[in-house]
Amino acid sequence: DVVLTQTPSTLSATIGQSVSISCRSSQSLLDSAGNTYLYWYLQRPGQSPQLLIYLVSNLGSGVPNRFSGSGSGTDFTLKISGVEAEDLGVYYCMQATHAPNTFGAGTKLELK
Amino acid sequence: QVTLKESGPGILQPSQTLSLTCTFSGFSLSTYGMGVGWIRQPSGKGLEWLANIWWDDDKYYNPSLKNRLTISKDTSNNQAFLKITNVDTADTATYYCARILFVNWFAYWGQGTLVTVSS
Numbered sequence: 001d002v003v004l005t006q007t008p009s010t011l012s013a014t015i016g017q018s019v020s021i022s023c024r025s026s027q028s029l030l031d032s033a034g035n036t037y038l039y040w041y042l043q044r045p046g047q048s049p050q051l052l053i054y055l056v057s058n059l060g061s062g063v064p065n066r067f068s069g070s071g072s073g074t075d076f077t078l079k080i081s082g083v084e085a086e087d088l089g090v091y092y093c094m095q096a097t098h099a100p101n102t103f104g105a106g107t108k109l110e111l112k
Numbered sequence: 113q114v115t116l117k118e119s120g121p122g123i124l125q126p127s128q129t130l131s132l133t134c135t136f137s138g139f140s141l142s143t144y145g146m147g148v149g150w151i152r153q154p155s156g157k158g159l160e161w162l163a164n165i166w167w168d169d170d171k172y173y174n175p176s177l178k179n180r181l182t183i184s185k186d187t188s189n190n191q192a193f194l195k196i197t198n199v200d201t202a203d204t205a206t207y208y209c210a211r212i213l214f215v216n217w218f219a220y221w222g223q224g225t226l227v228t229v230s231s
Contacts, residue, residue, distance in 0.1 A: 001176075037217070039217055039218070048208060048223055049159065049208075049210075049218070049221055051217075051218055054216055054217065092159055094159075094218075096217050099172060100174045100175060101161040103160070104158075105158050106159075
């Protein structure tokens with residue numbers, strides 16, 4: 001199975017600070033058709049996960065543009081440009097290029 | 113408006129079969145490119161993908177659960193189902209269903225249903 005390693009596991013930030021989360025894959029996530037099925041989700045406390053980013057860098061519907069995704073191959077990054085209070089929770093990356101789909105272990109974003 | 117809602121037994125005993133239902137609205141599982149997936153999350157832990165079913169009845173399973181999983185759908189009643197046989201305490205988790213449309217994986221999630229396996 002593809003292993004997704006997220007760093008850091010915990011991130012402390014102040015409101016307005018910009019932060020980045022890394023997701024590294026044990027295999028390239030580029031498929032033979034040229035697609036990279038790498039996703040980012042946020043799970044707020046007590047809530048279901050919500051999609052933030054699909055296919056590495058595409059913003060999900062209704063997601064604020066302070067969120068951005070980048071990367072290729074095995075290295076991916078989620079950036080939040082100006083953390084807001086509603087951004088607190090656990091961030092997960094997920095890959096759907098190789099079966100079975102796998103999730104990273106999560107990065108908890110908390111207030112400093 | 114897309115909504116999904118999971119339902120399950122709440123509590124069951126080891127060795128029993130877990131039956132979960134995902135009832136959805138705002139889309140049809142007969143639409144080209146549409147799918148529903150099941151994901152679970154033990155309390156305080158991360159997410160684990162279990163299975164997907166697609167509009168054309170293609171099915172994919174997480175091999176880590178070996179042959180314990182069966183996914184199915186009832187397109188006319190807008191429902192998807194997941195069965196897990198021979199459960200044990202390690203299957204205690206919140207179970208989610210979520211929608212897939214083409215490359216947009218899990219853009220909509222249900223609220224989750226907590227399943228506890230205990231003797």
